[in-house]
Structures are given as structure tokens and as C-alpha cells.
Amino acid sequence: MQRCTARTTRRSRNAVLALLTGAVVALSAACTSGVPAPAATSTALGSGSAPAPAGARDVGVQLFQWTWDAIATECTDHLGPAGYGWVLTSPPQEHVLGSQWWTAYQPVSYRIESRLGSRTQFGAMVAACHAAGVEVLADAVINHMTGKDAPGTGWAGSTYSHYDYPGIWSDAAGDFHHCGVGSSDDIASYKDAYQVQSCELSNLADLATGTQHVQDGIVAYLTDLLSLGVDGFRIDAAKHVPAEDLAAVVGRLPAGTRIVSEVIRGSGEPVTPEQYAAIGDVLEFAWGKDVTGMVRGGSLRLAAGLGSGATYLPSDKAWIFVENHDTERGRATLGYRDGADYVLANVLMLATDYGRPIVYSGYAFSDRDAGPVQDAAGKVLDAQCPAAVGPDVSYTDGEWVCQHRWTAIEGMVGWRDAVGDDPVGDRWEHGDAFALSRGTRGLVVLNGGDVEVAAQVPTTLSDGSYCDVVAGPVVEGRCLGDPVTVRGGLADVRVAPRTALALHVGAPAGA
Numbered sequence: 343m344q345r346c347t348a349r350t351t352r353r354s355r356n357a358v359l360a361l362l363t364g365a366v367v368a369l370s371a372a373c374t375s376g377v378p379a380p381a382a383t384s385t386a387l388g389s390g391s392a393p394a395p396a397g398a399r400d401v402g403v404q405l406f407q408w409t410w411d412a413i414a415t416e417c418t419d420h421l422g423p424a425g426y427g428w429v430l431t432s433p434p435q436e437h438v439l440g441s442q443w444w445t446a447y448q449p450v451s452y453r454i455e456s457r458l459g460s461r462t463q464f465g466a467m468v469a470a471c472h473a474a475g476v477e478v479l480a481d482a483v484i485n486h487m488t489g490k491d492a493p494g495t496g497w498a499g500s501t502y503s504h505y506d507y508p509g510i511w512s513d514a515a516g517d518f519h520h521c522g523v524g525s526s527d528d529i530a531s532y533k534d535a536y537q538v539q540s541c542e543l544s545n546l547a548d549l550a551t552g553t554q555h556v557q558d559g560i561v562a563y564l565t566d567l568l569s570l571g572v573d574g575f576r577i578d579a580a581k582h583v584p585a586e587d588l589a590a591v592v593g594r595l596p597a598g599t600r601i602v603s604e605v606i607r608g609s610g611e612p613v614t615p616e617q618y619a620a621i622g623d624v625l626e627f628a629w630g631k632d633v634t635g636m637v638r639g640g641s642l643r644l645a646a647g648l649g650s651g652a653t654y655l656p657s658d659k660a661w662i663f664v665e666n667h668d669t670e671r672g673r674a675t676l677g678y679r680d681g682a683d684y685v686l687a688n689v690l691m692l693a694t695d696y697g698r699p700i701v702y703s704g705y706a707f708s709d710r711d712a713g714p715v716q717d718a719a720g721k722v723l724d725a726q727c728p729a730a731v732g733p734d735v736s737y738t739d740g741e742w743v744c745q746h747r748w749t750a751i752e753g754m755v756g757w758r759d760a761v762g763d764d765p766v767g768d769r770w771e772h773g774d775a776f777a778l779s780r781g782t783r784g785l786v787v788l789n790g791g792d793v794e795v796a797a798q799v800p801t802t803l804s805d806g807s808y809c810d811v812v813a814g815p816v817v818e819g820r821c822l823g824d825p826v827t828v829r830g831g832l833a834d835v836r837v838a839p840r841t842a843l844a845l846h847v848g849a850p851a852g853a
């Protein structure tokens with residue numbers, strides 16, 4: 343087994359002097375040729391002057407179909423302590439009846455009453471999360487109403503028909519689009535921007551978001567949620583709302599309201615994520631799809647560069663994810679069933695410096711339409727994470743997978759919290775393994791191969807002993823996994839196949 347040697351990675355006496363005087367020095371930090379030299383830093387290796395953890399808290403988690411009571415408890419007991427910065431809830435408005443997951447995405451009214459909880463419970467959840475240091479974003483369904491042809495009654499008792507929602511919208515008032523394409527008004531071609539934004543998405547009654555009346559109603563709904571303390575919104579199906587319409591709505595919300603638009607990138611399509619970047623941030627679907635192929639193909643080092651091409655949103659506008667509730671059902675990306683590959687993809691997402699990461703957490707299913715477990719009245723039961731969670735656990739249908747609590751993922755959330763916005767610096771490659779540093783605060787080593795990697799990896803961490811947070815948390819100064827020694831700019835690591843290792847300044851061993 344080839345190892346990196348001290349000669350290839352230690353700074354020379356002159357280089358150290360240059361660092362101390364603030365000069366810019368090009369330094370080699372790789373065992374393989376062609377790896378870019380890291381930027382010089384103001385802290386010499388081995389100096390013992392380690393920086394404090396950054397306290398970034400920029401990682402979010404989508405708790406898909408979790409009740410408001412369950413989210414409140416999770417914020418207090420797990421999300422806050424683990425370092426999650428915000429949580430994305432499922433849509434909170436009144437919806438059609440039915441056991442399927444997608445009923446939550448068919449609004450009947452804008453009352454905050456759903457099978458996930460009441461208005462009072464929603465407000466209490468927001469307050470509990472804020473007390474735990476966790477912000478709350480709500481999934482806002484504002485492009486459409488129901489896809490039901492027959493009249494019905496919603497979860498909270500509101501009556502409706504496909505194009506009539508008493509006291510809110512009506513066809514007679516011009517509140518809905520009828521694009522005139524085909525007999526059903528459904529989108530027939532995503533190559534036609536008019537159809538994408540004026541026809542119906544799978545029979546869902548498409549709101550005429552360009553009209554003042556519809557915009558007034560949407561603003562009133564979002565303002566009501568803000569009054570309950572939410573910090574921002576994921577705009578569902580934003581691709582189907584003209585950017586100028588969405589901008590008019592968002593422009594009437596208080597300054598500082600977080601906005602992230604769901605705009606799925608499609609090859610050659612006229613409606614693109616970039617068109618929504620001026621309104622707020624945008625979900626970058628390409629990241630999850632591309633990382634899937636790279637992880638499965640063993641090209642982890644290539645995945646570290648995702649986001650640098652012209653086909654991606656700028657990093658400060660992109661929100662990235664390995665999977666969400668749609669992609670896991672379409673199997674377009676990695677999911678919990680992919681075990682070690684899924685973990686590696688999440689480690690990559692949390693280790694690199696492109697975009698803002700969102701961890702996904704849902705429930706097991708074999709029927710893609712299946713909703714979460716509900717009682718006889720249709721109310722979703724509070725999420726209960728199993729005693730054992732992780733990539734090696736077999737989950738039964740309806741069981742909460744709780745990916746956000748998986749040891750490696752939760753450990754990497756804390757790692758990212760510690761490194762903050764420190765830039766990617768030193769890189770190292772060896773066969774199917776590669777490593778990267780983030781400033782002087784953290785090191786990650788990933789092994790995408792089938793054999794263990796044992797090596798001395800260059801790092802900007804100060805000398806000392808560190809806990810591998812992928813293997814487990816630090817408990818009373820003790821590492822759950824084996825501690826890793828850093829000496830003279832080298833970390834002495836052993837990384838099992840299809841796993842990762844991560845060290846940061848906030849997790850010293852024996853502290």
C-alpha cells in the first residue's frame with residue numbers, strides 16, 4: 343500500500359516563514375501529480391493555534407410528512423443539538439382527503455389545518471424549533487389547487503369543486519388558467535414555456551398567478567404563515583409560475599424572508615432555474631442526479647467539483663440535495679435503499695463548498711403513492727425513529743427511516759457546522775480514495791473503492807488527536823470510533839471500503 347510521505351506534504355522552513363509574513367506561497371499537498379496546490383493560510387501547520395469551530399448551522403433537513411408535534415420534539419431533542427440550522431415542513435394548508443402522500447399537495451383552502459396538525463400545533467412547533475436554534479421553512483403550494491374533477495370536502499370541512507373554492511377562488515372571477523391545449527388543458531410539451539406556465543400540471547387547477555386578485559390571495563396566505571413565525575418558503579412547482587408573477591408575490595413579503603424555488607432543470611427546456619435566481623434561491627436538481635452517477639461509478643473525486651460548470655446555478659443561489667420526496671419515488675437519485683453509496687453521497691454534499699445542503703428524511707415504502715402511517719380518521723401518526731437507524735438497517739413499509747439521525751450524516755452536519763465557509767484547500771488522491779481540507783478547520787477522506795485505504799493524508803489541522811465524526815459522536819471526550827492522530831501536517835488514517843472519515847476542530851479526542 344502506497345503512503346504519502348512527510349517529504350511530499352510538509353512545508354519547508356522557508357515556506358513556513360513566508361506564511362508567517364503573509365506571503366502567498368504555492369505548496370504541493372498531493373501524492374498524485376496534477377492536483378492543485380492549496381491556498382496559503384495564516385496558520386502554520388503544527389503551530390497548535392487551532393481556530394474555534396465556525397458555528398455555521400447552514401444545513402437544513404426536510405422532515406417529509408412529519409407532524410407538527412413530532413417536528414417540535416425533534417428540533418428540541420435532535421436537530422438543534424446536532425447543528426441543523428433549519429427544517430422544511432410539508433405543506434401546512436387544508437388539502438383533499440386520501441391516504442396518499444400527494445394529497446398534501448392539493449390545496450382546498452389556506453386554513454392551517456391538515457392531517458399533520460392544527461394551526462395551534464403549527465405555531466407551537468415553530469416556537470419550539472426557534473428555541474432550539476432551528477429556523478422553519480414551509481412548503482408553499484401556490485401554483486394550483488386540486489386535481490379532482492368531482493366536488494368534495496377538504497380535511498377541515500371546506501367544500502370545493504375543481505374550479506370553485508368558496509370564499510377564495512372561482513372560475514367565474516378568472517382565477518384559473520385554461521390554456522386551450524388539447525381537450526384536458528394539461529401540459530403536453532415542456533419545450534413550450536406557455537404550456538409549462540399556463541396549462542395544468544396533471545389536472546391540477548392552475549391558478550392565474552398574473553392577476554391581482556390571485557396574487558393578493560397568495561400573499562395573504564404566506565403572510566399568515568409568517569405571522570406564525572416561519573422564516574421562509576419552499577415554493578412548490580415554481581417552474582409552473584411565471585418568474586414575473588412569483589417576483590410580484592415575493593416582492594410584497596417582508597425583507598429577509600427566505601425563498602427557495604422548485605425549478606427542475608430539463609435539457610433544452612425554455613424555463614430554467616436561472617430565471618428565478620433574482621427572486622431568491624433555487625433548488626439545483628442537477629447536483630443530486632450527477633452525484634448519483636459519480637458515486638455509483640466510483641468517481642468520488644469528480645463529484646467534489648460538482649457545481650463549477652456553466653450548467654449549474656451559482657453557489658450562493660443553489661440549494662442542493664441527494665434526494666427529496668419526488669426523486670426518491672422516481673428513483674432518479676440515490677436513496678436510503680442504496681446504503682453505503684447513499685451515505686457517501688451525503689458526505690460529499692456536506693463536505694464540499696457548493697450550494698446550501700438539504701438532508702432528506704422520510705419513511706419506507708414500496709408503493710410510490712403510499713402516504714405515512716395514519717390513524718382511522720386519516721391523521722398522520724407522530725414520527726417515531728427506530729432504535730437502530732442507518733444504511734445497514736432493513737426498514738418495513740411505513741417505518742420512519744430517519745436519515746437525518748444516521749451516524750455518518752449527523753456527524754457530517756456537525757462537521758460542516760464546525761468548518762463554516764472555510765474554502766476547499768488541500769486535496770489528495772490515492773486510487774479510489776480522495777481527501778479535501780476546509781481551511782484549517784476540517785478534513786474529509788472518502789474511499790469509493792473495494793479495499794481499505796491506509797495512508798498519511800495531508801491536512802491543515804493542527805497537531806493532535808481527533809475523533810472521526812463519521813464513525814460516531816464525541817461522548818464525554820471519547821471517540822465512538824478510533825481516534826486519528828495528526829502530526830506535522832499529516833493525518834494517519836485507515837478508511838474501510840465504501841466509507842468515509844472526517845475530522846474537525848470541534849471534535850478533539852480526549853478533550
